[in-house]
Amino acid sequence: MAAEAGRRDRTHYLYIAVIAAVVLGITVGFVAPGVAVELKPIGTGFVNLIKMMISPVIFCTIVLGIGSVRKAAKVGAVGGLALGYFLVMSTVALAIGLLVGNFVEPGSGLQITEATREAGGKAAEGAGGESTVDFLLGIIPTTMVSAFTGGEVLQTLLVALMAGFALQAMGAAGEPILRGIGHIQRLVFRVLAMIMWVAPIGAFGAIAAVVGETGIDALKSLAVIMIGFYVTCALFVFVVLGALLKLVAGVNLIALLKYLGREFLLILSTSSSESALPRLIAKMEHMGVSKPVVGITVPTGYSFNLDGTAIYLTMASLFIANAMGDPLSASEQISLLIFMIIASKGAAGVTGAGLATLAGGLQSHRPELVDGVGLIVGIDRFMSEARALTNFAGNAVATVLVGTWTKEIDKARVEEVLAGRLPFDEKTLLDDGHGGPAPEAPDAAAESAAVPSQRTETDTDTDAKARV
Numbered sequence: 001m002a003a004e005a006g007r008r009d010r011t012h013y014l015y016i017a018v019i020a021a022v023v024l025g026i027t028v029g030f031v032a033p034g035v036a037v038e039l040k041p042i043g044t045g046f047v048n049l050i051k052m053m054i055s056p057v058i059f060c061t062i063v064l065g066i067g068s069v070r071k072a073a074k075v076g077a078v079g080g081l082a083l084g085y086f087l088v089m090s091t092v093a094l095a096i097g098l099l100v101g102n103f104v105e106p107g108s109g110l111q112i113t114e115a116t117r118e119a120g121g122k123a124a125e126g127a128g129g130e131s132t133v134d135f136l137l138g139i140i141p142t143t144m145v146s147a148f149t150g151g152e153v154l155q156t157l158l159v160a161l162m163a164g165f166a167l168q169a170m171g172a173a174g175e176p177i178l179r180g181i182g183h184i185q186r187l188v189f190r191v192l193a194m195i196m197w198v199a200p201i202g203a204f205g206a207i208a209a210v211v212g213e214t215g216i217d218a219l220k221s222l223a224v225i226m227i228g229f230y231v232t233c234a235l236f237v238f239v240v241l242g243a244l245l246k247l248v249a250g251v252n253l254i255a256l257l258k259y260l261g262r263e264f265l266l267i268l269s270t271s272s273s274e275s276a277l278p279r280l281i282a283k284m285e286h287m288g289v290s291k292p293v294v295g296i297t298v299p300t301g302y303s304f305n306l307d308g309t310a311i312y313l314t315m316a317s318l319f320i321a322n323a324m325g326d327p328l329s330a331s332e333q334i335s336l337l338i339f340m341i342i343a344s345k346g347a348a349g350v351t352g353a354g355l356a357t358l359a360g361g362l363q364s365h366r367p368e369l370v371d372g373v374g375l376i377v378g379i380d381r382f383m384s385e386a387r388a389l390t391n392f393a394g395n396a397v398a399t400v401l402v403g404t405w406t407k408e409i410d411k412a413r414v415e416e417v418l419a420g421r422l423p424f425d426e427k428t429l430l431d432d433g434h435g436g437p438a439p440e441a442p443d444a445a446a447e448s449a450a451v452p453s454q455r456t457e458t459d460t461d462t463d464a465k466a467r468v
Contacts, residue, residue, distance in 0.1 A: 014197060015262050021204035022269050028204075029211025036212025039205040043270065046202020049195045050275045053188060055148045055156040057278040058299045060185035062157065065291030066164025067178045075165075075292055082297045082402050086305040089394065093236055093307040094337050097314030100232045102333075157299045192278050193427060203269030225319045229383055232311050233390040241307075241397045249404040250411070253397070255418040259283070260396055264389060273388035273395075277302060280396060286424050288413030289403040297402045301395035308390025312383060313340045316358050320372035336366070 029036040066075050139154045141147035147155040167174035242253035257264070260283060263276035277298065284294045317336055321328045328336065359373045403409035416422045 014199065015265055017200040018203050018265055018269055021200040022207050025204040025207030026211050028208045033212035036208040038209075039212075040209035042205025043202050043207070043209060044205075046195075046198060046206070047270050047272050047275055049198070049202075050192075050270075050272075050278070053192050053195065054153065054274060054277055056184070056188045057192070057281060058153065058156050058295070059148070059160045059163070060181055060188060061281050061285075061291065062160035062295035062299070063164045063167065063181050064178060064185065065293075065295035066161065067167035067174060067181075075161075075296065078293050078296050078402060078406055078408070079300070081405055082300055082398065083304065085398055085401065086301060089305065089307055089398070090310045091337075092240060093310035093394075094314050094340055096236055096240070097232060097311040098318070098333055098337060100228060100235075101315040101318035153299055154303050160295075189278070189282060199266060199269070203266075206270050225315065226383060229312065229315055230386050232315065233308055233386045236307060236311060237390060237393045241394060245397050245400060249400050249409075251400055251414060251418070256396060256400070257393065259287070259418055259424075260392075263392065267388045267392055268385055272384075273392045274302070276392060280392065280399075283424055284396070284399045286422075287400075287417045288410035289399055290406075290408035293403045293406060293408045294399060297399045298395055301398050302391075305395055305398055306387075306391045307394035308387035310340065311390065312387050313358055316383075317362065317366075317369070320362070320369050321366075324369055324372045326369065332366075 025036070025039075028039075138152070139158055141150060141152070141155040141159065144159050147159040167177055170177075238253065245251050245253050245256070260280070263279050263283070266276050266279070267273055281294055281298050284298065285291060314337065317340070318328060318333075359370060362369045362373065400409065400414075413422065417424075
């Protein structure tokens with residue numbers, strides 16, 4: 001026990017180093033912006049290291065979750081609830097963005113320059129204007145292997161779902177394969193834990209490059225929309241999501257956000273919610289949400305539950321319209337809201353995707369406003385941080401809510417974990433046996449028996465204490 005505590009304690013130094021690296025990066029960005037910009041590949045390299053682990057993490061999690069469940073209908077219920085919730089919350093986020101945007105009226109009085117028009121045109125070219133049909137066809141990978149090499153979350157999700165259902169149908173014959181995938185999962189998370197030790201270096205390079213590129217002048221001139229956007233995201237998370245989480249699941253939002261504090265720090269330093277996706281999966285399972293719920297809700301949410309991006313799209317659209325001297329009427333705002341509900345789906349959680357989605361949406365809906373996208377190019381990276389943090393919080397809350405609705409959450413374990421009595425294993429990012437179906441589920445015993453290797457001495461001790 002003492003040795004385990006010592007190993008966990010050492011990880012605290014890692015995140016203290018991340019904070020120090022962020023402060024140092026900001027300093028270098030202001031003092032030597034030219035040098036700071038050259039450090040950008042360091043941050044990009046770290047994010048790419050994390051992204052290369054996303055596909056194997058998602059595949060192992062979903063296959064193990066679905067493969068060990070006896071009833072396929074349970075998986076379908078989880079997916080249906082998750083998609084329905086994502087649609088409703090995205091609409092709410094878009095509406096809140098419009099309401100705050102109309103109240104603040106960002107962008108009024110700004111003048112658009114020729115350089116700004118060119119920047120807006122480049123952003124629109126990068127957006128691509130993908131149609132709904134192209135998006136749906138893009139979910140299907142060229143081969144099963146290309147789903148892992150292409151970096152597309154939804155393609156990996158599709159392959160993992162098919163493999164999980166296939167193993168489920170195989171019954172006892174599929175158990176050796178499930179055990180093998182379980183061993184691969186342990187390897188993947190151990191590699192991920194190793195990558196996390198270079199997080200301070202990645203955070204330093206990413207933050208230094210952002211500050212060096214942007215400078216303080218752009219921040220001053222566009223402070224209104226930045227502050228308004230951050231306040232709106234905070235209101236959505238703490239008021240809307242907080243109330244929903246407390247009413248439905250009885251979980252305190254502050255306690256959940258504290259539990260995910262290291263992930264928020266990682267996102268803040270990289271401006272990418274994808275950098276924390278594997279850790280969110282591991283932590284939600286550790287907290288007591290079942291593997292099928294986590295495996296389906298989290299990866300799907302990263303493409304369909306982008307609350308921060310939804311708020312950004314509406315507020316940025318109003319900002320651009322006001323800056324261009326062509327404010328949107330009430331009917332145009334409603335029409336834009338409906339359009340953005342569709343446009344926001346499938347936007348990746350990586351840096352810059354929100355800007356491309358905004359440019360693509362305006363190109364399709366209000367082409368005359370595309371030139372104004374260049375107005376926020378300079379501060380998009382800073383707004384990207386708020387988008388990523390809000391998206392991450394929204395997906396964490398969604399996982400708990402879907403687990404509650406489907407009765408696939410161990411509420412007693414949730415209380416223990418959030419109270420700090422069951423700490424997360426930072427060395428392996430995985431403690432076998434967690435995240436199984438809730439104890440009250442009628443087929444819980446059968447599912448546990450289906451994958452016997454997923455129980456450990458730690459779980460046995462916990463069960464014994466519970467019986468006492």
